[in-house]
Amino acid sequence: MLTVTSTALGQGRPVGVPNPMAAHTIFIIVIMAAFMAWAASFSVQLMKERKTQRKGREMLLHRKESVLNQITELEGALESGTINEGQHKRRMKEMRGQLARVISKLQPQKAQQKKPA
Numbered sequence: 732m733l734t735v736t737s738t739a740l741g742q743g744r745p746v747g748v749p750n751p752m753a754a755h756t757i758f759i760i761v762i763m764a765a766f767m768a769w770a771a772s773f774s775v776q777l778m779k780e781r782k783t784q785r786k787g788r789e790m791l792l793h794r795k796e797s798v799l800n801q802i803t804e805l806e807g808a809l810e811s812g813t814i815n816e817g818q819h820k821r822r823m824k825e826m827r828g829q830l831a832r833v834i835s836k837l838q839p840q841k842a843q844q845k846k847p848a
Contacts, residue, residue, distance in 0.1 A: 791837050798830045 805826065809819045 788837070791833055795830065795833045795837065798826055798833060802826045
């Protein structure tokens with residue numbers, strides 16, 4: 732509110748003149764505060780999603796290493812004679828299938844969509 736003294740009228744006391752932009756200013760401040768709150772919550776949500784994606788990728792990489800280690804152990808068991816050729820072929824087929832599924836999940840979505848049908 733703008734205060735003007737009315738000395739021209741000879742009374743000498745202040746007279747209040749309403750500020751026509753006061754309501755607009757408050758409205759703009761409220762809108763900006765809401766936008767800033769939304770932006771902050773959006774960035775927090777994005778950080779949470781990235782962290783979840785990283786965890787999922789780390790789990791897949793761990794699973795890939797585990798399957799590769801199992802394949803190595805399977806080859807060692809065949810060489811040492813612990814398992815026969817039939818068991819080796821069956822288990823190797825299972826391990827390759829698991830490995831293929833893990834690797835396909837590790838590939839980016841764009842690369843998976845570009846694969847020819």
